[in-house]
Amino acid sequence: MRRTSLNEADCPIARALDAVGDWWSLLIVRDAMFGLRRFGEFQKSLGMAKNILTARLRGLVAAGILDAVPNGAHxxxxxxxxxxxxxxxxxxxxxxxETHQFPEGACPVELLDRENRQPVGALELRAADGRRLSADDTMIRLRN
Amino acid sequence: MRRTSLNEADCPIARALDAVGDWWSLLIVRDAMFGLRRFGEFQKSLGMAKNILTARLRGLVAAGILDAVPNGAHxxxxxxxxxxxxxxxxxxxxxxxETHQFPEGACPVELLDRENRQPVGALELRAADGRRLSADDTMIRLRN
DNA sequence: AAGTACGGTTTCATGATGAAACCATTGCAA
DNA sequence: TTGCAATGGTTTCATCATGAAACCGTACTT
Structure with a gap:
């Protein structure tokens, strides 16, 4: 996969990207979350080469992100x-x-709250006491 | 960069990954968010080849994620x-x-609320009416 | 018994990556 | 003012990853 490995990095972002930071993995996870589970379903949905899909699926299984559960022959x-x-x-x-890669309001796909079919709100980061936090309100610290 | 382009995709996740889904871009953005701004700072921090860094910076500028502002000679x-x-x-x-790529509690880096130096809470997704939402509570819809 | 769909693997050409060398400009010092 | 080093790249080339296509084995259909 990646030439230089980040799985020893101290930064959790780097380690996360080491697992899912390649071109396809997150799209596979997206499809899996949508309900796809068969090799052919992923291949058809993503239009990617089958050998690459094989490699990615193996990587995701190795990373503990997917389970390969035998079903019939496959x-x-x-x-x-x-x-x-x-x-x-x-x-x-x-x-x-949605907000930056499409013209205003032009994104054809919506994420809805299943209960009342309304669009979900924006992800929020909050402090322990409940205040909403933006990037400037935060800082990084190395433990000990 | 990527062999197959996703910038025409309907899915906003795919379009996002088209811009920042490669190995390095999000790490560059991370460093930029931390305050780095010079070519050499990024190169030293990330330990990546200079030609690749050049290509990525250009890509991020082209994508409108970074601005290249002249400062002296560079x-x-x-x-x-x-x-x-x-x-x-x-x-x-x-x-x-943090939670999945390190042993429990072993991540050496923490994101803190600057005001009271406490760890921030987990990102939350909420419905329009304020209910917390998990993946199962949501669904995708194609507009019209 | 033959055909077909599925789930891969193999092969090969090509593109992306990375290391190293190279170069141009600026700043500084002798 | 000349020389030298640091910065910010670009070029070159070897190597790895990717992708298209062909191939293969198994299972299910007809």
Whole structure:
């Protein structure tokens, strides 16, 4: 996959990208979250080369993001807890893409609250005491 | 950069990844958000090849994520609004990396609320009416 | 028994990446 | 003013990753 490995990095962002920072992995996770599970479904949805898909699926399984569960002759690829926890990352990318990669209001896909079919709100970062935080309100600290 | 282009995709996640889905871009943005702005600072921080850094900086400028502002003989690379809005994406990756790519509590870097120096809370997704939402509470819809 | 769909693997050409060398400009010092 | 080093790149080239296509084995259909 990647030439230089970041899985020893101190930064959790770097380590996260080491697992899912390539061109395809997050799209596979997106499709898995939508319900796809078969090799052919992913391949058709993503239009990617089959050998690359094989490599990515193996990588995601090795990373503990997908489980390969035997089903008949072949495997179903289903998200683990770790994989499902990428939901927030996907939502963040989605919301950024909606507002910055489409003309105003032109994004044809919406993420809705299932209960009342309304668009969801923007992801929010809050302090322990509940205040909303922006980038400037935060800082990085190295532990000990 | 990428062999197959996703900038025509309907999915905002795909479009987002088309801009920042490669190995280095989000790490550059992370560093820029931390305050780095000079070519040499990025190169030293990331340890990446200079020609690749050149290509990535150009790509990020072309995508409107960084501005190249002349400073003396050379450029400073500073985040645009669009680039700063990637903060949420970075926080999502950070939180996922903290919990899943390190042993429990072993992540050496913390994101703090600047005001009271406490760790920030987890990113939250909420419905219009304020309910907290998980993946299962949401659905995708194609507009019209 | 033959055909077809599925889930891959193999092969090969080509594009992206990375290391190293190279170069131009600026700042500084002798 | 000349020389030298630091900065910010660009060029070159070897190597790795990607992608298209062909191929293959198994299972299910007819």
């Amino acid at each position: 495997n179903d690829y289903v998200l683990t807890r770790k994989g499902r926890d990428l939901f927030t990352v996907l939502v963040a990318l989605r919301q950024w893409g | 450029n400073d690379y500073v985040l645009t609004r669009k680039g700063r809005d990637l903060f949420t994406v970075l926080v999502a990756l950070r939180q996922w990396g």
